[in-house]
Amino acid sequence: MSHEPHYPFEHDPLFGNSLRESDIHLPLYDPPNYTYNQVMTPSVDLNGLDQPSMGFTDCFHGSVDSITLSRAFGMSCSSSGPISPMDDESRNRQVARDHPLMGANENDLSTQNSSESSSSTGATTEENCGKTKKDDLHKKGCEVGDENFKKENKVKKKPEKRQREPRVAFITKSEIDNLEDGYRWRKYGQKAVKNSPYPRSYYRCTSQNCGVKKRVERAYQDPSTVITTYEGQHNHQSPGALRNNAARMLSTSFFGSTSTRSPSFAHEFLFQMPTTTSSNLLGYQYLNPQHQFLVPHDYGLLHDIIPSPLIHKEEP
DNA sequence: CGACTTTGACCGGCGC
DNA sequence: GCGCCGGTCAAAGTCG
Numbered sequence: 001m002s003h004e005p006h007y008p009f010e011h012d013p014l015f016g017n018s019l020r021e022s023d024i025h026l027p028l029y030d031p032p033n034y035t036y037n038q039v040m041t042p043s044v045d046l047n048g049l050d051q052p053s054m055g056f057t058d059c060f061h062g063s064v065d066s067i068t069l070s071r072a073f074g075m076s077c078s079s080s081g082p083i084s085p086m087d088d089e090s091r092n093r094q095v096a097r098d099h100p101l102m103g104a105n106e107n108d109l110s111t112q113n114s115s116e117s118s119s120s121t122g123a124t125t126e127e128n129c130g131k132t133k134k135d136d137l138h139k140k141g142c143e144v145g146d147e148n149f150k151k152e153n154k155v156k157k158k159p160e161k162r163q164r165e166p167r168v169a170f171i172t173k174s175e176i177d178n179l180e181d182g183y184r185w186r187k188y189g190q191k192a193v194k195n196s197p198y199p200r201s202y203y204r205c206t207s208q209n210c211g212v213k214k215r216v217e218r219a220y221q222d223p224s225t226v227i228t229t230y231e232g233q234h235n236h237q238s239p240g241a242l243r244n245n246a247a248r249m250l251s252t253s254f255f256g257s258t259s260t261r262s263p264s265f266a267h268e269f270l271f272q273m274p275t276t277t278s279s280n281l282l283g284y285q286y287l288n289p290q291h292q293f294l295v296p297h298d299y300g301l302l303h304d305i306i307p308s309p310l311i312h313k314e315e316p
Numbered sequence: 317c318g319a320c321t322t323t324g325a326c327c328g329g330c331g332c
Numbered sequence: 333g334c335g336c337c338g339g340t341c342a343a344a345g346t347c348g
Contacts, residue, residue: 186319186320186321187320187321187322188321188339188340188341188342189322189323189339189340189341190321190322190323191337191338191339191340193338194336194337194338200338200339202338202339202340206319206320215339
């Protein structure tokens with residue numbers, strides 16, 4: 001592997017074909033309705049979908065809902081729980097709950113996001129006068145001038161279990177952590193990840209009133225793999241998309257020619273997904289030269305699924 | 317000088 | 333109640 005930074009899609013047969021088979025980590029599971037090639041085809045071979053001629057462009061432009069996409073990726077999408085594309089995944093539920101990117105955070109974020117999700121309409125949580133350390137500082141100010149406001153905020157906040165923003169995680173083979181996805185991000189934190197030598201970085205969309213966040217971490221079992229988790233939906237167009245959409249629209253197939261593709265493509269794909277499901281994390285999309293699909297968020301401990309132990313598909 | 321990153325501190329949830 | 337941990341804050345530093 002070169003140490004030169006490169007975009008994951010450069011290795012993708014969709015975008016280029018520079019990876020050898022030996023470099024490929026096999027996927028965790030086969031999307032039931034797809035062969036890998038089907039997944040890679042521009043029409044996405046959306047078996048069973050209502051939109052027979054839907055292409056990725058449709059996805060980009062938000063005409064496909066998350067349920068449809070879930071089905072497209074072989075995932076079920078219940079309105080009341082996590083996506084569960086496989087029948088025998090209950091074994092992983094517990095680990096999933098414990099996983100920092102998945103279950104455990106569902107609770108955390110569910111409490112965090114009630115304010116954040118509401119922030120999409122305007123002020124972010126930070127702008128409110130009632131949160132964490134900053135709030136402490138604010139509180140000092142608030143206490144002096146606006147104690148009632150502070151109290152109200154506290155009272156309002158407590159009872160509500162926050163609704164989580166939908167989350168989508170990409171598992172991307174890349175040497176660069178912060179993949180270009182067309183949006184501008186500001187890093188606001190970095191934390192060491194338990195059981196991993198690689199830190200997790202926290203980013204927030206720099207666009208005003210856009211509460212989308214993303215977390216980026218490297219899979220410790222496969223350092224060449226970057227896990228990017230997006231949370232929330234952009235309420236604005238991607239600057240990159242604005243630049244690139246026209247060119248993309250001209251192509252009937254995203255996967256036909258490789259020269260103009262940008263690494264942001266797949267990210268935008270999911271950015272555009274309407275968030276009609278209550279599932280907080282739609283799934284993990286594993287991107288590599290041969291395979292591109294969503295890994296269900298309840299599949300299991302993410303660290304465990306990258307790449308080895310669960311790679312093996314049980315032979316009948 | 318503004319935008320962005322770094323990093324230590326802090327907060328809240330959760331399990332024990 | 334305590335400690336752990338993920339997530340966030342915000343001052344200081346860096347960069348262009």
